Amino acid sequence: MSSSTTAEDTGRAPIWSVSEHLEDILATVHPLDPIELQLLDAQGCVLVEDVTVPVSLPPFDNSSMDGYAVRTADVAGATEEFPAVLEVIGDVAAGAPGNLTVGPGQAARIMTGAPLPPGAEAVVPVEWTDGGLGEGPVGTMTPHSLAPEGASGEVRVHRPAKARAHVRARGSDVRSGERALAAGTVLGPPQISLLAAIGRGTVRVRPRPRVVVLSTGSELTQPGEELTEGRIYDSNSFALTAAARDAGAIAYRVGAVADDAETLRATIEDQLIRADLLVTTGGVSVGAYDVVKEALQGAGDWEEGSESGSGIEFRKLAMQPGKPQGFGSIGPDHTPLLALPGNPVSSYVSFELFVRPAIRALMGLKDVSRPTVRAALDSREPLTSPSGKRQFLRGRYDEEKGTVAPVGGSGSHLIAALAHADALIVVPEDTAEVAPGTELDVILLR
Amino acid sequence: MSSSTTAEDTGRAPIWSVSEHLEDILATVHPLDPIELQLLDAQGCVLVEDVTVPVSLPPFDNSSMDGYAVRTADVAGATEEFPAVLEVIGDVAAGAPGNLTVGPGQAARIMTGAPLPPGAEAVVPVEWTDGGLGEGPVGTMTPHSLAPEGASGEVRVHRPAKARAHVRARGSDVRSGERALAAGTVLGPPQISLLAAIGRGTVRVRPRPRVVVLSTGSELTQPGEELTEGRIYDSNSFALTAAARDAGAIAYRVGAVADDAETLRATIEDQLIRADLLVTTGGVSVGAYDVVKEALQGAGDWEEGSESGSGIEFRKLAMQPGKPQGFGSIGPDHTPLLALPGNPVSSYVSFELFVRPAIRALMGLKDVSRPTVRAALDSREPLTSPSGKRQFLRGRYDEEKGTVAPVGGSGSHLIAALAHADALIVVPEDTAEVAPGTELDVILLR
Structure with missing residues (x-):
């Protein structure tokens, strides 16, 4: 942990700066171990592997239009007045490639995304043809289920097509062996789109941290209940749970804990099992009932004979609000814990300055703080x-x-x-x- | 629906502009009916009621410091050399107000947030006292559990205090009867904090819309499975489900549906029960297997004898990508449906331009589009x-x-x-x- 320069300067009780405290937190909080997640569960997470393209996209030459797959020589010079008349040998629908081969004087009716059949060199859009109806240009095909005869007969083509016209070439999006996404990429909808498109059903990412939020204070009443004399409503556990979710965490709100050190220690021990990060509010100042400080100052020594956290250090920071702060790790897994002051504005500001960066560091994100x-x-x-x-x-x-x-x-x-x-x-x-x-x-x- | 100006100008098949299409969507999609939600479930939602403060905040005069509640006359002129010596009559902890009254020459040890006891006029912080130890200034109190005697004996006060010093007045945050939040407010962590603080356990908001995403195409294979000839992986349903969540919706991904009108109609009818908005991709163009168009063009007439949606209209838009678009409502509840084109980039761009605004309009948000x-x-x-x-x-x-x-x-x-x-x-x-x-x-x- 960084030493407090202010303390050296003044000879008084040490006081840490905001930057020193944040530095210490970020030096202690490491990104979570990666896990393999279903694609949609990985939204917002950081990729930990370079993802390579296993199969080119598109995987085969295919049509970018609904139309007719033709040989270019057959439609050279075609006009509306002097159309090329071709024999329709069948349909090529997306997902039903069939085994048609387009010979001279022939055309296959082809749908967007369907593979270009052997023999064909280009696609003419349906709008450049009579759609097989013999009555001038059309704008659309009749659904095959209503008019199966559209897959046979003749089609009049009104315009020539260059080789490869309206054909999307195999690999024109990404090629097999290329890097699709680099490690460190944050997975938003377009990145998830690409991963699905290259066939990835799961992906290796750092998971969202599980954050347990506890408020402390014997004066705290649950919202919705009646407020008796000398008590106030618990707002911190709600605010910080919402803020943790907003920062990207999976957050669990634990109800307010009374100011009793044993109860608090037992509650925290219970919660360790589901926590990647613990956040408490209240009980960190200089009062006689500051139970978080009392319960956690020796927390590194909780479990005899087992490896345990390094303990929680309580500090005064040169900031307002938010002077008293606790930070360290507890339990056998060295789970990080931030102990924030109890005043609602102090705890919220402390969350923004210290907890949000900790959550985002656990996620492996680079931008840990607000802009x-x-x-x-x-x-x-x-x-x-x-x-x-x-x-x-x-x-x-x-x-x-x-x-x-x-x-x-x-x-x-x-x-x-x-x-x-x-x-x-x-x-x-x-x-x-x-x-x-x-x-x-x-x-x-x- | 707005008329297509382009159509009038050209006399051709009508073409709508992007703005006209969005206008029509927003004229049809209305904010969801409000429901009462638990506070944390309302995060990100729009409040539909003005929330009035039922009880002032703070609800009582209380201490902003850990220290001693005193009468100002008793500490007037106090210095470290000539301290005021007061009798400590007990502790006032937060949440345990007790029934102490501070008389002349007396002090009550008081914790941050605890009610100012009768008789006391100000609080002196513990740092301005000897903490009852008789050995000069202290920086902190000893926990009551370790040293219960701190609640009795004598305290030396080293500095005077003005009336109301370190006292937070009843109602100094908000007063009973004031408006805490206005209808239309989006509930983020600070707003949830305020609602909890004034005792609201639940709140009336517009819920997040439930969006069902379906992709169509017989060529679509589920990511993670083997890709056979002429097939591609389904990416749209993943991309748009992620994008819908990103926009604020609760999104359900329905696997790809093959190009068969009856299957598609049955699937959509099944999904209506959990949909506030349906989004399909593919099958909206001019091909012979464009099943969405085929299945939904008469969708308003699905259920004889029951009130049904107004049907889906298919249009050409003056945009690239994304020319073919379908929009309308279906089923007994007139559930809005957007039918997007099937090319991955077209469907994603269409989502950003049309579906995201629809989702945010359903939520009652004012800013429906991206910046x-x-x-x-x-x-x-x-x-x-x-x-x-x-x-x-x-x-x-x-x-x-x-x-x-x-x-x-x-x-x-x-x-x-x-x-x-x-x-x-x-x-x-x-x-x-x-x-x-x-x-x-x-x-x-x-």
Whole structure:
């Protein structure tokens, strides 16, 4: 873990910067081991193998139009007035190649995607013919089920065709042996399309991490239940479960746990089995009932005789909100755990800064953090900010104007303001006052 | 449905523009009826009610710090050298308010979030005290479980506090009766946080639409199986299922259906029960085996004696790729159905232009289409484009440079190029050639 420079400078209790804390987290959280997933289950995941094309695409020369497969010499010079008249020897439908061979003076009726039959050199679209009806140009074929006679008789062709016209050549999309997708590719719909097209039913990717979210606090009541004196509703476990899903995780919300160290340890031990990452809120500060700190400070030593996590370290960060933070790993599999502060805004901001990157690092993604832009402060009054701390204020970003306006105050309990914000305004550590119009970093939340 | 202006101009078979077709779809697809969902199940959905705050947040005056609740007169003038010495009368923990009253010369040890006890006017943080240890300033409290005596004895306070210092006032976040969120709000993590905080366990939203994706074609083989002569792998049903999920839908992939009208009708009738929207690929052009067209052209009349859909209309659109398109509604519930062409690139582009907006309209979202930006063509050669058609080419967008470079050719079978693109380049109907450097509309796919 990085040493706290601030601590060395001041000789006081060590204080870590936001960047140092994030660095330590990303140095500890490694991408999950890859697994083979069904194609649609791999959506949004990172490919861990170079995928090679096993068979060229298209696998055979085929028609790009509904029309007639012909020999070019037979239609040379054809016009509507002096059409080439060809014998229709049958249908070539997609998926039913048959065994037709097109000889001189012959044509096979052919459908889009059907293999070009031997002997044929080009396809003339049905719109360049009389469709076998002998009554001038047509725009369409009659369905075979209604008029099977369309697969025989004669067709009049009104225009010549060059060799290979309306023929998609074997391998013109990708060739056997080429690399279809490189390791590291994130699988969206077009990449899934290509993998299916080359016949891949499963694919090797890093799975979505399973994230268990626990809130702590004896004051927490489940939404929908009655609120008794001195209690508040649990919002953190809902907010962070939703945020974890938004970041790409499979998230499990565990109800609020009361402020009792034994209960919390037992709950966390129970949850380890389904967790790639644990996130707690609350109980990390300097109070006498800060149960997360109490329960987890020795967590590395839980299981005697078995390999265990390295334990959780609790720190003060030079940030507002979100000063108290815990991080480390626990249990036999060294499962990473982030212990966030309990104030709703603090926990949400901490999630964006530390948990979201951890989730995306577990997925093997390169861009682990939200995009940041520069924007000018749109405010009547200057902003004040505690010096020595990086402050994250809620704001609304106006892309058109390139400005950001603060929403609500800096209080870490102001959930309503957060719900009306779409950005976090970053006020650097060395800045105590920000004049209106000043350019600042802005983290975009959507 | 809008009339085709092109048809009137030319006197030929009617041709619709991309915009006309989208307009017709959006005029037919209405937002789904709202339902009451559990909070976390409503993530990403649109709220249909104004949500009013039932109880102020915070619900009571409470401490923003771990410290001591005091009367301000008792700590006036306190310094480290001449501390105020107060009798500790007990603990006020969050969720365990107790019934302490702070009298003159007294202090209650109080935790973050705990209600301010009667008699107290302010909170002094533990860092401003000796923590009851009599040995100078401390940075933290000892856990109550280890040192229960911390809740009694004496505390030395080293600094004065103003009235209401470190007290979060009842209602300072939101007040009872205020509007928390307006109808139309999309529920992300911060909005879910607020709803939980005001006690809402469920919320009334438009649900995610259930989208059934079917591909058609006797040539289609399931990825992972062996490819026999004249056959290709089904990629469309995978690509569009993934794309539907990406757009916000709950998507069901139905395996490829062979080119047989009766089988297709039976499959679609079976699927109607779980579909808010049906999407098919293939079989919509002018061929003799275009089974979707054959099966669905009379679909409005399927069920005698029962109310049924308005039927599916098949059109030619002035676009490339994606000329043949079907759209309408079927079955007793008038379930909307979009019949897309079968070439992989055509079906994907059609999805982006028509199905994604339909899904998002069903959700009640306002922004139904992908964002479009202007970008300069980054290409050595001019692009050629069929005049009279709006062309959508695959491209890579460079945000920094504001340019877009074509990827692969215009062939509608080029899946590999699509998998390496992140944008669609839009060449307008009246443009036959685009010089390098020309600014064009670009649809961003990510």
